[in-house]
Every structure is written in C-alpha cells, then in structure tokens.
Amino acid sequence: MSQTKVLVIDDDPNVCEIIRLYFTKQQIDLVVAHNGKQGIEMMEVENPDVIVLDVMMPEMDGFETCREIRKKWDTPIIMLTAKDEEFDRVLGLELGADDYVTKPFSPRELVARIRAILRRMQPKAKVEEDAATVMSFDQLTIDIDKREVIAAGEKINFRPKEFDLLVQLAKSPGSVLSREQLLEQVWGFDYFGDVRTIDVHIKKIRQRLEKLPYECIHTVWGIGYKFGVED
Structure with missing residues (x-):
C-alpha cells in the first residue's frame, strides 16, 4: 500500500x-x-x-x-x-x-x-446483483454505476459526497431520513463533523438540480429530508 x-x-x-x-x-x-x-x-x-x-x-x-x-x-x-x-x-x-x-x-x-x-x-462493496443501478424519475435519472445524474436532459456534475447523498435519499422515496441517519449512511460512523454538513450538501444538490421543474428533496422541519418528485 x-x-x-x-x-x-x-x-x-x-x-x-x-x-x-x-x-x-x-x-x-x-x-x-x-x-x-x-x-x-x-x-x-x-x-x-x-x-x-x-x-x-x-x-x-x-x-x-x-x-x-x-x-x-x-x-x-x-x-x-x-x-x-x-x-x-x-x-x-x-x-x-x-x-x-x-x-x-x-x-x-x-x-x-x-x-x-x-x-x-475507499470503494464500497458492490450492491446486490438484483438491486437497481439506474433510478429513473420524472426528468431525473441517477446511474449509480456510472455515477451520473441527468436532470431535465442535461448531465449534471456532482461532487462525490453530493452524489452519494442524493442516491441515499432517492433509494427511499417518500421516507423521511434524519440528518443523523444520513451522516451515518453516507459519511460513516467515524465522521467527526456535525449535522450541518448535511444541510450544506443538500443546498448544493438543490442548486445543481435547479433546472428540474419541481423540487425533489423536501425538508421535514426538525427531523431531516425526504426524496420525492412531487410534494
């Protein structure tokens, strides 16, 4: 090594x-x-x-x-x-x-x-073979293997943790995930930072997806966030 x-x-x-x-x-x-x-x-x-x-x-x-x-x-x-x-x-x-x-x-x-x-x-273990590697929503496609996001017909560049966070939310549409859950799932148990990290990254993701005709990440006040193509 x-x-x-x-x-x-x-x-x-x-x-x-x-x-x-x-x-x-x-x-x-x-x-x-x-x-x-x-x-x-x-x-x-x-x-x-x-x-x-x-x-x-x-x-x-x-x-x-x-x-x-x-x-x-x-x-x-x-x-x-x-x-x-x-x-x-x-x-x-x-x-x-x-x-x-x-x-x-x-x-x-x-x-x-x-x-x-x-x-x-470090690269994470590959998902199960039967798990979806491409998630498609209205005007939004997330390709996990290629780490690509297509929004409103345009390829959008994401930083690694922004992409991972978007994927984590999109895997459970409609489910509310707390900031603590997202920190654990995306950053891991050994992350030293605070939950404001999530808010900052969500802000960046929303900016990158601003061409979509809808808001796909919704704030659940006092708890966290949920993914959905319509409110």
Whole structure:
C-alpha cells in the first residue's frame, strides 16, 4: 500500500513543524506550502491524498484557497481554524471542505481525521446483483454505476459526497431520513463533523438540480429530508 501524502497549507512554521514531527512517526508523507498561491502550485505536481488548509493566512486566505482548489480538484480538504464559530465551519463546507479542526488541535486528532476521510473514500462493496443501478424519475435519472445524474436532459456534475447523498435519499422515496441517519449512511460512523454538513450538501444538490421543474428533496422541519418528485 502506498504511503499517504498530505499537503499542509499554513503560514505558521511552528504548526507545520509540529505536524511534520508527528506525521513522520505515523509514516505520512508531508509536503508543506506556506501560502495559498504556493499550495495551489504544489497541487499541480504533488497530487496529495488529503489537504490540510489553514483559514487565517495573509493575502489569500483559506476560504479563497479552498474555492480555487475546488475549481480543479476533488481532493479531500480539512480546514484549520482558530475560530470556533459556526460561520467559519459552514462557510468552509459550502466552499467544498470535507472536515474542519479547530486550533489548538492535537496532531493525533488530525491524523485520525485524515484516516477517517481516506476510509470513507475507499470503494464500497458492490450492491446486490438484483438491486437497481439506474433510478429513473420524472426528468431525473441517477446511474449509480456510472455515477451520473441527468436532470431535465442535461448531465449534471456532482461532487462525490453530493452524489452519494442524493442516491441515499432517492433509494427511499417518500421516507423521511434524519440528518443523523444520513451522516451515518453516507459519511460513516467515524465522521467527526456535525449535522450541518448535511444541510450544506443538500443546498448544493438543490442548486445543481435547479433546472428540474419541481423540487425533489423536501425538508421535514426538525427531523431531516425526504426524496420525492412531487410534494
């Protein structure tokens, strides 16, 4: 098995050194960029498995860096923030981050989150042979094997977790699934984040399906969401 490579983008040399020392013990290959522009340049040549991205950096902050990375890559991003504020967490998720860690943090926790993300990226066991691999609704087709979505005659690009979440909802049309259920089914037991992750991804899915003449994901207030082609 190849060694995990992590790109850390952080302007604080002390943080980078702490991470380097612990990653070396854990046999994690570390590459470091000290600003957002350098981090984006390193993405082109290093092809990391995971990105650890600091929010508070001069010139190009972590949010802007995340936005630029997401224009070209789906590499998992863990954001480091010194602020334990909901705004920062939600904004990071909306921009495409996969998880966040609040400073001060322990290197052990950071490694645990990296490994949890990599586990969630592993291919899942194939569905039973008699299970449907293509789900068709009015002007909406979801091909599980090809990981394709056709809405109103147009192929729509989804990020991996957005697609998985849509599939999970579409498999049980009319059934109400709580945010906790969706976190467990899509992200797994070892996800460290909070239920707001679901809300952010649902918002993205709705935006991608906006050409449909109907709303297919409905909010059930106080509980979660359900899938249906008509309300």
